Each structure stands twice: as structure tokens, then as C-alpha cells.
Amino acid sequence: MREMLDIQKQLVPDLLDIMNKRYTILHHVMLSGLVGRRTLAGTLGMTERVLRGEADFLKAQGLLEVDALGMRITEAGRKLVESFQPLLQETFGLTELEERIRSHYGLKQVIVVPGDSDQSPHAKMELGRAGAGVLRKIAGKDPDVVIAVAGGSTMAHVANHLTSAVPLKGITFVPARGGLGESVELQANTVASTMAKKIGGQYRLLHVPDHLSEEAYQSLMLETGIVEIIQVIRSARIVVHGIGNAMVMARRRKVDQATIDSLMNDGALAEAFGYYFDRQGQVVHKMPTIGLRIEDIQQMETVIGVAGGKSKGEAIAAVLRFRHEDILVTDEAAALEIAEQMKQEV
Structure with a gap:
């Protein structure tokens, strides 16, 4: 899996940055339980516009739930974070x-x-x-x-x-x-x-x-x-x-x-x-x-x-x-x- 990631990084240089950004969003939402977009944007140092785009993508993938109260991670999102963490640790x-x-x-x-x-x-x-x-x-x-x-x-x-x-x-x-x-x-x-x-x-x-x-x-x-x-x-x-x-x-x-x-x-x-x-x-x-x-x-x-x-x-x-x-x-x-x-x- 690591070799495949190295190949993908050569073809798509910003792949790792995108993966890390989306993982970080999911990870912070998982730890928070329920968090508002403005609060999370401030914590992660993102603009609300950028976070909104990423949250919409993660919601479309079935990894986040977003409503008027804020964002919470789905069970699929939780499993993804837990399975992806070892690879992220090795990569960094x-x-x-x-x-x-x-x-x-x-x-x-x-x-x-x-x-x-x-x-x-x-x-x-x-x-x-x-x-x-x-x-x-x-x-x-x-x-x-x-x-x-x-x-x-x-x-x-x-x-x-x-x-x-x-x-x-x-x-x-x-x-x-x-x-x-x-x-x-x-x-x-x-x-x-x-x-x-x-x-x-x-x-x-x-x-x-x-x-x-x-x-x-x-x-x-x-x-x-x-x-x-x-x-x-x-x-x-x-x-x-x-x-x-x-x-x-x-x-x-x-x-x-x-x-x-x-x-x-x-x-x-x-x-x-x-x-x-x-x-x-x-x-x-x-x-x-x-x-x-x-x-x-x-x-x-x-x-x-x-x-x-x-x-x-x-x-x-x-x-x-x-x-x-x-x-x-x-x-x-x-x-x-x-x-x-x-x-x-x-």
C-alpha cells in the first residue's frame, strides 16, 4: 500500500496534502463528537469557505453528517480514520x-x-x-x-x-x-x-x-x-x-x-x-x-x-x-x- 501511495504522489504531488487535510477534519470531528463549522475552521486554521467545500465532499462520501447543529462523524468515517491512521503515521x-x-x-x-x-x-x-x-x-x-x-x-x-x-x-x-x-x-x-x-x-x-x-x-x-x-x-x-x-x-x-x-x-x-x-x-x-x-x-x-x-x-x-x-x-x-x-x- 505504501508503494502505491508513493506512485500516486508522483502523479498527483498534492495528493498527500489533500489526504492529510481531509483526515484531519474527520479526526477532529471524531474527537469533538459534534462541532460547528466556524469553531472547527478556527481550530484548523482554515477559512469557512474551504472547510465548507471539504465538509460537503466528506458528507457526499458518507463520512460526515452535517446539519444545523454542526458536524458529526459517521460510523463509516470513524472506521476510515482508524484504518488510515497507521499509514499516516508511517508516511510522516x-x-x-x-x-x-x-x-x-x-x-x-x-x-x-x-x-x-x-x-x-x-x-x-x-x-x-x-x-x-x-x-x-x-x-x-x-x-x-x-x-x-x-x-x-x-x-x-x-x-x-x-x-x-x-x-x-x-x-x-x-x-x-x-x-x-x-x-x-x-x-x-x-x-x-x-x-x-x-x-x-x-x-x-x-x-x-x-x-x-x-x-x-x-x-x-x-x-x-x-x-x-x-x-x-x-x-x-x-x-x-x-x-x-x-x-x-x-x-x-x-x-x-x-x-x-x-x-x-x-x-x-x-x-x-x-x-x-x-x-x-x-x-x-x-x-x-x-x-x-x-x-x-x-x-x-x-x-x-x-x-x-x-x-x-x-x-x-x-x-x-x-x-x-x-x-x-x-x-x-x-x-x-x-x-x-x-x-x-x-
Whole structure:
């Protein structure tokens, strides 16, 4: 199929541009669910006249529905986007980038979606969709697995895109740790319950703060109910988590200035599941948090990291050097930054 595309590009030089433009329209409509022409034109940087012409063409092909409320993708359009995506990734070099990162860090799988999550909400939505696809596939292999999930905006997108044609009633979702004190919809408890409802599974919640003093931590670990849910969390065989910049996450957790100074002195670059990593992937600090421990992560069957944006490239590379990720779902901007980090390791 790739050879045929190369021949067509020689005969019709602007073929790839047209294909990419129409794919982008379909893809954005699919992620949006329902979107108005003016809004979509602004998002894609097109004039309404150009978008109207393309939308009319896609509607005539049975790929879009257009009415007074806006545009929505048809089932035929959805299938076309999903089948065309691998070819598009190969054409724009994302497949080769995936393999370079996978091979360098010894991962089972790397998925790179187009765009930069720092700049484009749609890129972040696509990151969530790709993460949901990976999780759905892995979860479907074991009907009785416990899956631990972290919180954050990227994880919320993963949860929102998770679906299953057949209810997976035996799967239990649990939060990887307590809440950050941020927006309720971004907390691990909410992400876990949303994922469970999306696929017809079960969930358990952990109603404790994420950041605890040592005294509070020791006290809570004496509570029978807390100990029981912690045992369930630590029995998880799959974990899905985001990756953050160390200083950004420290401030989100409202840690004291002394701890921030210590993190900076230790060269903390990345944060994942409550642990802080330096550039070499070494753990330099851990929060006194109730939930998954580093030894639990090391025993997991599948560890899935979902994170994107150019600003997180260095942080993602640092966590990959920890050598306990199995699957990485990221975006093009972050992947290119990771590739730059790989060059410095040689």
C-alpha cells in the first residue's frame, strides 16, 4: 500500500496534502463528537469557505453528517480514520520514531500520536484516545485483573475515551494513590470510577489525601478499612499513569519550600506515581503517600505511561531510564524531544 501511495504522489504531488487535510477534519470531528463549522475552521486554521467545500465532499462520501447543529462523524468515517491512521503515521515518520524509542529503552510498545499536547487540545484528546485503546486491549486479555490508575488531565482523557463492546465485569479499577487536592474530575478516584463505568467493570476508592505527614501516614495505616483497600491496590497487575515535570508536580502538591529546594539540589526532573526521578532515572525522593510503592511497580505485569507535550519530553525520558515502563503512549512533540535525549546518552 505504501508503494502505491508513493506512485500516486508522483502523479498527483498534492495528493498527500489533500489526504492529510481531509483526515484531519474527520479526526477532529471524531474527537469533538459534534462541532460547528466556524469553531472547527478556527481550530484548523482554515477559512469557512474551504472547510465548507471539504465538509460537503466528506458528507457526499458518507463520512460526515452535517446539519444545523454542526458536524458529526459517521460510523463509516470513524472506521476510515482508524484504518488510515497507521499509514499516516508511517508516511510522516512516526512509525520509525516509535521503533527508535521502543528499541532504545527496551519497551514492549511505543505509540506516538501527531501533534503537541502543550499546544493543541485535540492532540491531548488523541493522546487519551490512544491510551484508552492500549488499555482496552491489555485489559481484555484478563477478565479478573486489578488495574491501578493515576490522576491528572491526561488520565481523565484516557478515561473519557475508554469503551468496550462487551462489559468487562470482572475488572476492578483502583486509584494508584490518594487525591492531590485538585479538581475532583482529575483525581485518581474519579478516573478509576469513570474507567470502570465505561467498560462495565468494578471500582474501589481510596479517600485519603495524597500528601501526608509521616505521623498521619503511620496513623492511617493502622485503620482496618485503609489497610484492606491498600492490599487491593498493591495487588494490581496493570498500572496506567501520567508523567509530570518534577517542579510542576511539587508545586501542585503544595510541598514546602525546603522539599522543593531538596528536589532541586538532587536534580529531580520527573515525577510519576508519587516518586521523583533525576535525569539518570534514579529515584531521588518519594512522597509519604498511601498507595502504590516503587516495589509494587517493579512487580507489575504491565506498566503503561501516557504523557505528551514538548515540555515533558525530558521528564518522560528520565522515567524511561528507570527501566520499568512497558508501554509508552506519547505525542510527536514529546517523542522528538525524547529522541534528542537519546542522542545525549550515546
